[in-house]
Amino acid sequence: MLDAIITAASTVLQPENLLALTSGVLIGAIFSAIPGLTSTLALALLLPLTYSMPADTAFVIMIGMMGGGLYGGLLTATTLGIPGAPGSVATTFDGHPMFRKGQGGLAIGWATVASIVGGTISAILLMFGAIQLARVALSFGPPEMFALTIFGMVAVVSLSNDLTKGAVAGVVGLLLGTVGIDLLGTYRFDYGIREMIGGMPLLPAVVGLFALVKVFQSMSNLQPGRVTNETQEFGDTRMRLPPLRDVLSKWKTLLRGSLIGTFIGFLPGAGGNIASFTAYNVEKRFSKNANEFGTGTPDGIIAPESANNATPGGSLIPTITLGIPGDQFTAVMLGGFIIHGLPVGPLLFRDHSDIIYVIFATTFLMNFLFLPVGWFGSMVVVPLARLRESLLIPIIAAFSMAGLYSIAATPSNISIAMIFAVIGLVAARLDFPVAPLILGLILSRLMEDGMSQSLILSGGDWMIFLQRPISLGFVVLAIAFLTAPTFIAWRTRIAKAKAG
Amino acid sequence: MTSQLDRLAGIALLAFSIGTLYAASQLRPAPTGYPVGSSTFPTILGWLLAGLSVWLIMRKARAVESRSRLLSWRAAVGFGLTILYIVSFRQIGFLVCTFALLVAYAALLQKDRLRLIDTALVPLVSTLAVFGLLRILNVPLPRALLL
Numbered sequence: 001m002l003d004a005i006i007t008a009a010s011t012v013l014q015p016e017n018l019l020a021l022t023s024g025v026l027i028g029a030i031f032s033a034i035p036g037l038t039s040t041l042a043l044a045l046l047l048p049l050t051y052s053m054p055a056d057t058a059f060v061i062m063i064g065m066m067g068g069g070l071y072g073g074l075l076t077a078t079t080l081g082i083p084g085a086p087g088s089v090a091t092t093f094d095g096h097p098m099f100r101k102g103q104g105g106l107a108i109g110w111a112t113v114a115s116i117v118g119g120t121i122s123a124i125l126l127m128f129g130a131i132q133l134a135r136v137a138l139s140f141g142p143p144e145m146f147a148l149t150i151f152g153m154v155a156v157v158s159l160s161n162d163l164t165k166g167a168v169a170g171v172v173g174l175l176l177g178t179v180g181i182d183l184l185g186t187y188r189f190d191y192g193i194r195e196m197i198g199g200m201p202l203l204p205a206v207v208g209l210f211a212l213v214k215v216f217q218s219m220s221n222l223q224p225g226r227v228t229n230e231t232q233e234f235g236d237t238r239m240r241l242p243p244l245r246d247v248l249s250k251w252k253t254l255l256r257g258s259l260i261g262t263f264i265g266f267l268p269g270a271g272g273n274i275a276s277f278t279a280y281n282v283e284k285r286f287s288k289n290a291n292e293f294g295t296g297t298p299d300g301i302i303a304p305e306s307a308n309n310a311t312p313g314g315s316l317i318p319t320i321t322l323g324i325p326g327d328q329f330t331a332v333m334l335g336g337f338i339i340h341g342l343p344v345g346p347l348l349f350r351d352h353s354d355i356i357y358v359i360f361a362t363t364f365l366m367n368f369l370f371l372p373v374g375w376f377g378s379m380v381v382v383p384l385a386r387l388r389e390s391l392l393i394p395i396i397a398a399f400s401m402a403g404l405y406s407i408a409a410t411p412s413n414i415s416i417a418m419i420f421a422v423i424g425l426v427a428a429r430l431d432f433p434v435a436p437l438i439l440g441l442i443l444s445r446l447m448e449d450g451m452s453q454s455l456i457l458s459g460g461d462w463m464i465f466l467q468r469p470i471s472l473g474f475v476v477l478a479i480a481f482l483t484a485p486t487f488i489a490w491r492t493r494i495a496k497a498k499a500g
Numbered sequence: 501m502t503s504q505l506d507r508l509a510g511i512a513l514l515a516f517s518i519g520t521l522y523a524a525s526q527l528r529p530a531p532t533g534y535p536v537g538s539s540t541f542p543t544i545l546g547w548l549l550a551g552l553s554v555w556l557i558m559r560k561a562r563a564v565e566s567r568s569r570l571l572s573w574r575a576a577v578g579f580g581l582t583i584l585y586i587v588s589f590r591q592i593g594f595l596v597c598t599f600a601l602l603v604a605y606a607a608l609l610q611k612d613r614l615r616l617i618d619t620a621l622v623p624l625v626s627t628l629a630v631f632g633l634l635r636i637l638n639v640p641l642p643r644a645l646l647l
Contacts, residue, residue, distance in 0.1 A: 045637055164556055168513060171549045175520060178542045186528050186538035212582075219575035219608050390609035390618040394602040395626050401585075401598065402630035406639045411586045418582060425571065430509050448541040460535030 005127060008357035012365055017060045020053075021362060024064020025369045029072030029377060031065075033084040035211045035396070037403040038203065039069020040329045047335055055340040056358045062336050063312070063359060066329050067119060067366040068373065070309050074111045075377045078301075079104055079385040082210045082396065086202055087308045089438055090276040092210070094293060094300025101296050104382055105240035110298045111305045112239060112374040113247055114254060118306030119367035121258035122265065122313025127360045130317050140267055142457065143464050146450030147474035148267070149443045152274055154478040155281035156439045158485055159293075165432045172423075173440020174447065176200050183452050195412045202273075204404055204413045205441055208420025209434050211400040216425060218389045239378040242298070253283055253299050257306030264307070265314020265327075273442050277435070279307030285481070309370075313363055320348060320356065510556035517549035574608045581605075590642045594634075599627040 011017060027046070028039040043065050050058035073088030078095035091111060098107035140148075153170050160166025179189045180199035190196040247254075257279040264275040283303035284293045293300045311327070318324040323344035325331035337344050342352055349356060384392060404413040427434050458464035465471045524546055530537030571579065581604050589597035602623030607614060634641060 041637075164552060164559065168549065168552045168556065171545055171552060172513075172516075175542065175545045175549065178545070182538050184528070184531070184534075184538050188527060188538060188542070189523060215605065216571065216575040216578060219578045219605075220572040388618065390606050390615070391622050393609055394605045394618075394623050397605055398598065398602055398623075398626035398630045399633075401601075402634055405594075406634060406637055409640050411589060414582075414586050418579075418586070421579075430505055432509075451541060452536045455535045458535075 001127075004353065004357045005361055008354070008361040009365065011056055011358055012060055012361045017057055020057045020061040021064040021366055022369060024061040024066075025068035025071070025366055025373055028065035028068025028070075029075075029373050030068075032069040032072030032088075033075045033377065033381065034403055035076065035082050035084055035207050035400050037399075037406065038085060038328075039065050039072075040332055041406065042069070043329060043332050047332065047339065050336060051339050055342065055355055058336060058340060059355060059359055060362050062333055063362040064366050064369075066312050066333070067309070067363070067370075069329065070119075070312065071112075071115050071370050071373065072377070073308075074115070074305055075108065075374075075381045078107045078111060079378075079381045080214075080392075080396070082214060083206060086206050086273045086438070086442070087276055087311075088304075089206065089210075089273070089435065090280040090304035091301060091308075093280065093304075093435070094296050094298075097294065097296030098298075098301065099296075099385070103296070104385070105238050105378060106242060107296070107298075107301055108239040108374055108378045108382075109241040110301045112370050113242060114257065114302040114305035115309040115370050116367045117254045118258040118261055118308070118310035119312065119370075120364060121255070121306075122262040122310035123360065123364035123367070124313075125262050126313035126316060126363055130321055136266075140470070141468075142450045142453035143468050143471040144450075144474070145267070145446055146454055147465055147471035147478075149447040149450060151474040151478040151481070152278055153436070153439060153443055153447070155481050156277055156436045158481045159281055159284060160433045160436065162431065162433075163485065165430075166436050169427065169432050169434065170436035170440045173437035173442075174444045175440075176205075176437075177441045177444020178448065183449055193412060195408055195410070195416065199445060200441060201407065201413060201416060202441060203407060204417040205420045206438065207400050207404055208417035209424040209438065211396055212417055212421035213424035213428065215393050215397050216421060217428070218393050238382065239374045246298075250298065250302055252286075253302045254306050256282060256286070257303040258310040261307030261310025262314040265311030266317040267314075274439070275307040275311050276304035277439050279303040281481075285484070309367070316359065316363065320344060320359065321346075507557050510553045513556065514550060514553035517546050517553055520549065521546040578605060578608050594641045595627060595631055598630065599623055602626055 012021065027042050031037045031039050031042040043062060046061075046065075050061065053061070069085065070087060073083055073085030074091050074095065075084065077083040077088035077091040078099050081092050081096035081099075083089045083092055095107045095111060098104070153174070157163065157166040157170045160169075177200055179196050181187055181190075181197055187197065195201055260279045260282060261275040264278060280293075280300065280303050283299055284290050287293065287299055289297065289299070315325070315327045315330050319330040319334065323334070325334055334344065337348075342348060342355060384395070387395075400417070401414055404417055405411060407413045423437070424434060426432075427437070454464050455462070465475060520542060524539040524542040527539040527542070528537060529539065581601060585597055585601045603619055606619045606623055610618060631641075
C-alpha cells in the first residue's frame, strides 16, 4: 500500500498535476475568502472543464479546490471578522480579536499551522483507515445523529455569557432551519419564496449576520477617518508562523481538533461548520485558560481550524467507499466520478485503485500549499483591513452582493441576507449571541430528520435515544456541558462564601 | 430589575413563539401509523421558545455590558437604499445600480468631507471587479434599461 501511495505522490508531483493542485487550492481559497462565494460553487462551475483532463489531473484539481475552500475562509475571518465560509465562523471568535491586538500575522500563522496539521492527520487516517472508518460511519444511525446534534447545540449554547439568551438564539436558529420541504414532503413556512423551498439558505444568513451587519454598524458608529481596525501602528502585516516550540506545546489541541474534524467529516450531512464549532467548544472545556477564549487566544484559532481542515479526509471516506457524500462539496464531486466514468464504492477500490491513491496523496500533499497561499493571502487581505471604513465597506458590500446574487442569479438571496442583517443588528443591540443561531440553522435539518426517523423506528418511544450506547453518550455529554457552568458558578460561590 | 429591553425582547419572542405554534398547527398532521408529522419539530421548538421567553421576562436583572446602537439615520438610509437596490436592479441594470449603491455607502461612511477616491473611484473599481467576476462565473445578469 505504501508503494502505491508513493507512486501516486510522484504522479501528483508531476509538473502538470502540481500546477493543477496549486490552481485548485488557489481557486478554492479565493472563492472561500469572498463572503457569499464557496468552493462548491467554484467546483460546480469548473466541473465540466475537467472532462477534457486526464482523470488523475481532474481529481487533483478537485481535491485542491476542496482543501483551498476550507482554508481560505480564515483569511477574512481573522482580518475582517467576516467569515468567508460558514466553516470559518468559529475562527472569528479568537482570530479577529487577536488581529485587533495587532497580532494578525501570527493569528493567520497559527490558523495555517492548524490547517496543515488537521489536514495531514485526516489524510493519514483516510489512507490507512478508510474502510474501517466507513464501517463506523455506517453504525451511526438516526438516534446517534440526533444525539450528536443535540450535543453540538448544547455545547455552543453553554458557551454563551447569558445561557438563556444563548438558548433563545439557538432555538430561533433551529426554527429558521425548519423552513422548506421536510422529510414527509410538506412545504413549511416558505411563503412561496423559491429559494426557501429547499430550506433556509445558509450563505445569505452568514453574509447577513456578519458582512451586512458590519456595513450598517459602521454607518451607525461613524467616526471621521476611522480605520476598520485599530491596528495601524502595529507592524504585523504578513503571515508569521509561530515558533516550533510553541507549536509542539499545542499538540493536544491540534490532535483533538484534527480527530474531531475527521470524525465529524465522515458523518453524512455533517461538515466543517459543525466540526469547527464542536472543536472550539471542546477545547474551551479542556483549556486551563477558558476565560481567555474570545479575547484572542491561539487555542481558540487552532481548535476550529484544525477541525475544519480535517474534514476533507473524513468526508471523502463515505464518498469513495460507499458513494454517500459527506458534505455539499463531495456531493458535487460525485459528478466528477461520473464524468470520468468511474464507479464509487467497492468497485472503485477494485478496478481503479490508482485513482484512489492519487486522491489519498493529493489530500496529503495539498496541505503544504496552505503556507504559500496563507503568505500571499495575508499580503492581500491584511492591508485591506487597514483601509478607512469608507473605502473598505463598499468593497465588502460589492463582493457580498455579487456573491449572494451568483447563488441563484436572483436578488432574493440578498433580501434573505437583509433579513438576517436585521436579526443580527437586533441581536447585537440586545446582547444575544449569533453563534448559536448560525449553528441552529445548520443543525436543524439533521436534528429533525434524526428525531423523526428515530421515532418512526421506535414507534414513538423517546427512550430510543437512551438505549443505544453512542446516543446515550452524547446525551450524557450534553447534560454535562449544560450543567457544568451552573455547577462551577455554585462551587465558586461556596468557595467565596467560605473565604469571606 | 430585569433590563427593560430584555423584557421587551421576551415579549416579542413570546409573540413569535405563539405565531410559530399557530403556524405549526396548520401543517399536515402525522400520517396514520406515524408517530411524527411535519408539525412535530416546529411545535416542540415553539413550546421551548415560549418557555425561554417567559423566563426572559420573569428572571432577575443581569449586568448588561455596553449595548451597541441599533441604527443611526445614516444606517437607516443605507438600509433603505439597499432595499431600493434589490427592488430596482432588474429594471435599471446591475452596473448602474451597484455603482450607485456603493457611492451612497461610501458617502454615508464619510462625515466631514467627501473624498473623491472613496466616493467615486473605489465604488467604480469594485463595481467593475464584481461585474467581471460574475461574467467569468457565467452568472446571467438581467437585461435592463442601463446595462
